[in-house]
Amino acid sequence: MSCSRQDKIISTPSLGDETRRVALKTLIQEGCLTSLYNHAFASSRIDWIRNYSLLALAKFATINTSSNEVAITLQDDEIPLSNEMDTFKLKKKAARLLFMFTTTVNKPRKFKKISLMGLIAGEHWDYCEELERDSTVEEWIKKTIYSAMKTKK
Numbered sequence: 001m002s003c004s005r006q007d008k009i010i011s012t013p014s015l016g017d018e019t020r021r022v023a024l025k026t027l028i029q030e031g032c033l034t035s036l037y038n039h040a041f042a043s044s045r046i047d048w049i050r051n052y053s054l055l056a057l058a059k060f061a062t063i064n065t066s067s068n069e070v071a072i073t074l075q076d077d078e079i080p081l082s083n084e085m086d087t088f089k090l091k092k093k094a095a096r097l098l099f100m101f102t103t104t105v106n107k108p109r110k111f112k113k114i115s116l117m118g119l120i121a122g123e124h125w126d127y128c129e130e131l132e133r134d135s136t137v138e139e140w141i142k143k144t145i146y147s148a149m150k151t152k153k
Contacts, residue, residue: 003032028056028079037097058118060094099127120148
């Protein structure tokens with residue numbers, strides 16, 4: 001599966017939203033996490049693509065099974081993942097990408113909230129602790145992590 005083919009479809013507004021939504025689902029199904037990250041990161045004004053991509057990464061970061069039959073559920077869509085995928089590796093990679101998104105300067109708070117919630121819900125405390133120690137991270141992120149860690153204990 002070539003993720004780049006789906007990326008081109010998503011980056012072509014003239015193809016229509018439904019075609020682009022199918023391409024996003026294909027990226028999810030095939031585990032193209034870097035592509036999802038790039039669409040979430042894009043400075044595009046198309047919030048639904050950003051939102052859908054970030055939510056997908058957050059869902060990957062919260063996978064808590066080693067079963068071969070895993071599906072990502074977003075809005076009303078249940079997207080089964082290809083059976084040959086290593087869900088543990090996908091979970092770790094998604095967490096790393098969410099961490100990178102959360103530390104990016106000048107990204108809207110509403111999107112950073114999604115990435116942060118993916119880290120917290122997936123219990124990626126190593127990344128959360130690193131965010132807490134980072135002096136460049138916004139205060140609201142540190143407070144959210146502190147509150148989540150306090151509740152966890």
